Amino acid sequence: xxxxxxxxxxxxxxxxxxxxxxxxxxxxxxxxxxxxxxxxxxxxxxxxxxxxxxxxxxxxxxxxxxxxxxxxxxxxxxxxxxxxxxxxxxxxxxxxxxxxxxxxxxxxxxxxxxxxxxxxxxxxxxxxxxxxxxxxxxxxxxxxxxxxxxxxxxxxxxxxxxxxxxxxxxxxxxxxxxxxxxxxxxxxxxxxxxxxxxxxxxxxxxxxxxxxxxxxxxxxxxxxxxxxxxxxxxxxxxxxxxxxxxxxxxxxxxxxxxxxxxxxxxxxxxxxxxxxxxxxxxxxxxxxxxxxxxxxxxxxxxxxxxxxxxxxx
Amino acid sequence: xxxxxxxxxxxxxxxxxxxxxxxxxxxxxxxxxxxxxxxxxxxxxxxxxxxxxxxxxxxxxxxxxxxxxxxxxxxxxxxxxxxxxxxxxxxxxxxxxxxxxxxxxxxxxxxxxxxxxxxxxxxxxxxxxxxxxxxxxxxxxxxxxxxxxxxxxxxxxxxxxxxxxxxxxxxxxxxxxxxxxxxxxxxxxxxxxxxxxxxxxxxxxxxxxxxxxxxxxxxxxxxxxxxxxxxxxxxxxxxxxxxxxxxxxxxxxxxxxxxxxxxxxxxxxxxxxxxxxxx
Numbered sequence: 001x002x003x004x005x006x007x008x009x010x011x012x013x014x015x016x017x018x019x020x021x022x023x024x025x026x027x028x029x030x031x032x033x034x035x036x037x038x039x040x041x042x043x044x045x046x047x048x049x050x051x052x053x054x055x056x057x058x059x060x061x062x063x064x065x066x067x068x069x070x071x072x073x074x075x076x077x078x079x080x081x082x083x084x085x086x087x088x089x090x091x092x093x094x095x096x097x098x099x100x101x102x103x104x105x106x107x108x109x110x111x112x113x114x115x116x117x118x119x120x121x122x123x124x125x126x127x128x129x130x131x132x133x134x135x136x137x138x139x140x141x142x143x144x145x146x147x148x149x150x151x152x153x154x155x156x157x158x159x160x161x162x163x164x165x166x167x168x169x170x171x172x173x174x175x176x177x178x179x180x181x182x183x184x185x186x187x188x189x190x191x192x193x194x195x196x197x198x199x200x201x202x203x204x205x206x207x208x209x210x211x212x213x214x215x216x217x218x219x220x221x222x223x224x225x226x227x228x229x230x231x232x233x234x235x236x237x238x239x240x241x242x243x244x245x246x247x248x249x250x251x252x253x254x255x256x257x258x259x260x261x262x263x264x265x266x267x268x269x270x271x272x273x274x275x276x277x278x279x280x281x282x283x284x285x286x287x288x289x290x291x292x293x294x295x296x297x298x299x300x301x302x303x304x305x306x307x308x309x310x311x312x313x
Numbered sequence: 314x315x316x317x318x319x320x321x322x323x324x325x326x327x328x329x330x331x332x333x334x335x336x337x338x339x340x341x342x343x344x345x346x347x348x349x350x351x352x353x354x355x356x357x358x359x360x361x362x363x364x365x366x367x368x369x370x371x372x373x374x375x376x377x378x379x380x381x382x383x384x385x386x387x388x389x390x391x392x393x394x395x396x397x398x399x400x401x402x403x404x405x406x407x408x409x410x411x412x413x414x415x416x417x418x419x420x421x422x423x424x425x426x427x428x429x430x431x432x433x434x435x436x437x438x439x440x441x442x443x444x445x446x447x448x449x450x451x452x453x454x455x456x457x458x459x460x461x462x463x464x465x466x467x468x469x470x471x472x473x474x475x476x477x478x479x480x481x482x483x484x485x486x487x488x489x490x491x492x493x494x495x496x497x498x499x500x501x502x503x504x505x506x507x508x509x510x511x512x513x514x515x516x517x518x519x520x521x522x523x524x525x526x527x528x529x530x531x532x533x534x535x536x537x538x539x540x541x542x543x544x545x546x547x548x549x550x551x552x553x554x555x556x557x558x559x560x561x562x563x564x565x566x567x568x569x570x571x572x573x574x575x576x577x578x579x580x581x582x583x584x585x586x587x588x589x590x591x592x
Contacts, residue, residue: 017430018426022434026442
């Protein structure tokens with residue numbers, strides 16, 4: 001097991017290398033010169049050259065990549081070309097709102113989708129199943145900002161239960177913090193819940209049709225125990241896999257949700273960075289989210305041995 | 314001949330397919346006819362801003378007095394165009410990569426590792442990064458949206474081709490010295506059409522969504538190119554005052570994406586015998 005874990009960790013390195021070089025190649029090699037974008041149309045040759053030098057884009061690509069990667073490995077993502085501050089500090093300042101949004105979203109999504117998927121699978125073909133399936137098709141098709149504005153229209157403008165927009169830090173008190181987060185969390189969850197509900201339903205339908213479930217029913221085991229031990233336990237591997245891959249949906253969703261609700265998180269940082277042509281910041285945030293994605297999917301892989309005793313490494 | 318025959322013995326295409334198709338057809342006709350049935354979508358009329366739907370214009374006007382009906386129809390052009398271009402672009406690139414992977418063992422490892430790396434970057438962030446460098450035009454937008462779609466599509470087509478490669482006709486072509494391009498085009502790729510068709514539908518709907526998201530964020534199409542996502546983004550400050558400016562483009566976007574997804578789901582169930590007759 002430990003050997004396998006180390007092996008998987010080793011295998012994650014090339015993926016991160018490729019992801020980082022993809023980001024690097026996009027920002028440095030694609031037609032379009034950051035220095036020209038920063039300088040604007042009326043800059044002179046000298047000014048552009050000076051910007052290139054300050055960005056380091058005048059040196060050979062391989063050297064730039066090696067330096068950037070080497071620095072990133074020790075936690076240095078460079079300086080913002082807009083404010084001159086270290087990118088890691090800029091990201092750090094925005095982490096609280098983003099994590100406040102992320103953790104409840106993850107918890108809520110997993111709970112709700114397991115419940116909905118199980119409900120639908122238990123009575124496959126029933127009205128409840130059809131409603132859940134329709135919801136998961138909708139959840140995929142409705143853009144996140146549409147969900148956000150619809151929720152604001154209902155709960156803030158019409159019912160007046162929640163604030164329309166904005167983020168309140170945890171230091172303002174838990175109740176204030178939580179009320180402001182309700183709608184953003186629901187918005188960000190929708191697509192993810194639709195995805196996991198769909199796979200939970202499919203996986204549970206299969207698990208519940210197995211012989212050991214019939215046996216468990218025959219010996220009059222409680223419904224809860226059947227669903228948990230004979231159903232979800234067996235159905236877990238595909239669910240966890242899709243939840244891991246679907247994380248990309250959440251990582252991209254921050255950008256939209258934070259914009260709709262004016263939350264000053266990491267997602268807004270990227271959007272602001274684009275307007276300012278602040279390439280080191282864009283590069284840093286993209287690298288960070290790739291790192292989160294790879295790490296979570298590594299953990300997903302390792303969780304298989306706990307979820308399914310037949311899988312041994 | 315290597316063309317795969319899609320034999321139809323099972324049930325007909327479900328109602329949802331025809332529903333999706335009719336909605337899209339109506340939208341496409343409106344989009345094509347836009348110059349004749351709608352005003353100039355970019356004409357500013359500050360005196361007429363935020364007019365509610367009904368009086369004077371069907372959907373009212375936005376925060377700059379532009380006619381929302383015109384912006385919706387021209388927005389449909391933007392969305393449908395980006396959906397079709399990204400669908401086509403992704404299909405061509407993914408099919409070429411998948412054929413390369415299946416035919417050249419050394420390329421397979423490299424291409425798959427690069428796609429793994431691409432997959433680790435969330436699609437919206439990747440598209441944002443690409444556009445931030447290339448600037449916005451129809452083709453850079455299309456490319457920025459298509460590249461993040463490549464890993465999943467290529468993987469899917471590669472899977473189909475791996476089993477096609479084992480078929481008798483491919484072996485026969487190989488021993489008779491079929492040149493590589495002809496092999497890919499005539500003997501391997503025809504087998505991916507059913508899967509590719511369904512996948513392209515999903516790529517189309519995803520592309521329309523991502524274009525809307527990018528334009529909403531202010532990263533995509535500039536205001537003089539009407540886009541549903543852009544209209545929502547430009548008017549988001551007016552939401553409390555004039556909710557329809559947000560709700561109407563939202564409805565267009567949602568209905569379009571649902572229609573394409575319904576068609577894709579229906580086609581997939583129809584083409585895949587294992588799924589057919591399921592729940």
